[in-house]
Amino acid sequence: MTPLQAATRETFWTIGPIGKVAFYWLAVVAILVFLYGVYARFAAYARGSEDPRDRLTNLPARTVAATKTVLSNENQFDRDLYAGVMHTFVLWGFLTLLVATTILGFDIDVYRPLAGESFWVGDFYLAYQFTVDAFGLLFVVGVGMAMVRRYRDRDGRLWGKHTSLEDDAFVWTLFALGVGGFVVQALGIVGQPARADETVSFIGMAMAAGFRWVGLTPGGAEAIYGVIWWSHSLLAFAFIAWIPYAKPFHMISSFANVVARDENAGARLPNVPADLDHTNAESLDDFTWKELMDGDACTKCGRCTDACPADTVGRNLDPRDVILDLKAYRESVSDDPVAGRRDEMATDGGVASAGGGTVPIVADEGGVIDSESMESCMSCMACMDACPVDIEHLTSFTKMNRQLVDEGAVDSNLQSVFQDVMQKGNTFGESQSARGDWADELDDLEIDDAREHEVEYLWYVGDYPSFDDRNKKVARALARLFDEADVSFGILFDDEKTDGNDIRRIGEEFLYLELAGHHVETFADCEFDSIVCTDPHSYNTIKNEYPEVDFAEFADDPMMPFDREEPWNADGEVDVFHWTQVVEELVEDGRLDLSGDELDYTVTYHDPCHLGRYNDEYEAPRELIRATGADLHEMPRSRDDSFCCGGGGGGLWTEHEETVKPSEERLREAVEDTDAGADIEKFVVACPMCTTMFEDGRKTGDFEDAVEIVDVAELLIEAVETES
Incomplete structure (x- = not known):
């Protein structure tokens, strides 16, 4: 047998029988502590309220999809190549070393x-040794x-x-674990000439060559090997036991969070039951198990904060802090030994309960979350889009907004909007009879x-x-476009009310329900093929x-002025565009x-x-912009990285303390940061709120x-009329 055919090494080199027994005993203890911690964490989630979404349907497919997402690191690469490479090296290095250790143990x-x-x-x-060295190196480089x-x-x-x-x-x-493994290996090579x-x-x-160069002999390597080997082993056991009790737990909770994600979260808020059970944020009991898990899944990476337009312009909102403040409060009042870390609250920046008393979840003063933070949210979902572990910020934020509405603690301007919608059916407080007057011209x-x-x-x-x-000009432009294309269309005139999208995200759930009920009953009385909307909201x-x-x-609620029990469009038979x-x-x-060459504007x-x-x-x-012949230049923040105008989530109706308005920052980006720069003539939008x-x-x-x-409609009708 050649030396290569016989190549191997002694795993417990210099470690005696008592040492081996101690090693296995500590390994068992570390694993048991780890398993208990994981159990306690998930048991804590189970104490959260029931989630209105069935997040575990088709669990095998969900798990496969989550595994692909995690192993590919696609979310980490999104808009941050450095972080993607870093996390890929760490993840694949860690998993390879874990598998290698498991193989050796087997x-x-x-x-x-x-x-x-x-x-x-x-x-x-x-092959094993080469793989371990290669991926171990990637792991250390990534860290x-x-x-x-x-x-x-x-x-x-x-x-x-x-x-x-x-x-x-x-x-x-x-x-230390990555480098320590290489140090143990190098000492073994120096001390074992057969290797x-x-x-x-x-x-x-x-x-090993470096150790020899500084004078380490085989005898010296053998003498210190046990100390270094035990130091590395004890650190590994301590890390395993520590995982469920601190930040390393995100390795498990983040994966679980991706498995349980709702692909339509934010765009489709959860329904509120008629009995009002767990609808708001009066206490931690009102939060679902998924919302509790969101806090543990957070890695503090700050991507949500970086993406948040409210934070960018100086409003009092940091999406990461909101999620982590809720987590810190939960841990501060929990009886769970895993989560009960009162002594760490001061250093961890959380909000503890003063004197052990109850702290309101959201309030102007003294709450876990400042109400101004929720009022600052534009419901733009930039935070959720940026999050690599699928935390659903907007779901929790809306829950806290509902609490503020329930307490009557919302901005006076919003109160006026609610009154206008309840009394007049629109946010302008105008007579509904005037709703179709824009078409008079x-x-x-x-x-x-x-x-x-x-x-x-x-x-x-x-x-x-x-x-x-x-915006009436936009409506008239769109009407003329439909007419030019010989489209059969009609409107609801005074039976059209506010759609309720932003009313809901501000927290007025039941007013939204009234509006939804009114509209679906009105739709049912009309004959049409599809619904088309001017406003993306x-x-x-x-x-x-x-x-x-x-x-x-x-159905039995006298406050709901609609006579309907079956869902509307549940099977998607009516297309909405x-x-x-x-x-x-x-x-x-x-x-x-x-023809595609009607206009020669330079636009973004x-x-x-x-x-x-x-x-x-x-x-x-x-x-459509390209169809007019206009020269389109993209802003640096575009598509899913677009920067909110500031109008969503009630921002259209409120004033905020901010360094610069979101709309001003976006316009600056258009004329300064876009490739065409000052040559940009027209800033093109496709939303009435954005226009405003x-x-x-x-x-x-x-x-x-x-x-x-x-x-876009105004640009199109200009092109059409130029052609004609």
Whole structure:
């Protein structure tokens, strides 16, 4: 047998029988402590309220999808190549070392006693050693990259009120384990001359050469090997036992969070039961098991905070801190020995209960979460889109908004909006009889009443195109586009009310239910093929949320003014479109007779949150812009990385303390950071709320001479009329 065929090594070199017994005893203790901690964590989630979503349906498929997401690190690579490479090195290095340790344990404790020989020899052993060295090196490099990012810039996104010693302990423990394994290997190579030809252990060989260069002899290596081996083993056991009790638990909870994710979270908020049980955020008992797990899944990476437009412009909102404040409070009041870490609260930046008393979850003063933080949220879902572990911020945020509404503790402007909607049916407080007056200036075009005529498209116009002077122009442009394409369409006139999308996200759930009930009953009385919406907010809630309403739940509620029990459009038999999707097909079919060179403007396009991030529609508006001949230049933050105008989540109706308005920041980006720079002539939008916010930002930010705000519909009708 050649030396390579016989290649192997003694696992417990210099470790005596008592040492081996101690090793296995400590291994068992570490694993038991680990298993108890994991059990206690998940038992704590089970004490959360029932989640309205069935998050464990088709669990095998969910697990496979989550495994692909985690192993590919696709979420970590999103907008951050450095973090993606770093996390890939750490994850795959860690998993490879874990599998390698498991293989060795199986060989020693199972295969050898049964077979009387070892498979950990020869070619297998050499391939094993090479793989361990290669992936161990990647692991150490990845951890090193993490340390560089963490400590090079101490005011970056990784640092905040919840940054604590556990973060340092985590990264340094991983580094010590990775380097320590190589040190143990190198000492073994120096002390065991038979391993001199083990060149596949290239890292161990290089370190062994270094040890010899500084004068370490085989005898010296043998003398210190036991100390280093035990130090490495004890650190590994301590790390295993520590995993469920601190930040390392994200390795488990993050995966579980991805398994339990709701693909439509945020765009489709959970329903509220008629009995009001666990609907708001009066206490921790109101949070679901998934919302509790969100806190443990958070890795404090700060991606959500970086993406948050409210935080960017200086509002009092840090999405990461909200999630971690809730987690810290839960741990501070929990009886669970895993979560009960009162002594750590001060250093961890959390909110403890003063004197052991009850702390309100959300309040102006003294709450776990400041009510101003919730009022600052624009419901843009940038935080959720950026989160690599699928934390559903908006679900928890809306729950806290409901609590504020329930207590009457909302901005006075929002109270006025609620009153206008309840009394008038719209957010402007205008008479509903005037809702269709915007069409009066369409001299040669009479719009059908969808309540009286069968139409192809029931057009839900929306509040702003109906009542706001600037957006009435958009409505008229769109009406002319439909007419030019010979589309059969009609509107609801005074039977159209506010859609309820933003009313719901502010926290007025039951007003939203009234609006949804009114509209689906009205739809049922009309004859049409599809619904088309001007506003992405309307499009989102009619498409994603109206079909979710369980009307039967409220059948006996005298406060709900609708007579309906069956769901609406539960099977998706009625198509709901944003107008750009409909008109894009009309252009493709040649029904608007555009040649593609009518206009020569240099433009940029702003992705509305409710059309893009909420509903993944990015191409239709761009295709329409290109169809006019305009030269489209993308802003640095575009598509799913788009920066909110500031109007969502009630932002359209409130004023905030902020360094700069979101709309001003976005316009600055358009004319300064876009490739075309100051040559940008038109800032193109596809949302009435965006139009309103950017027209305001254009004035307050002094951009009136720099750029013009136009809707895609206005650009299109100009092109059509130019062609004609």
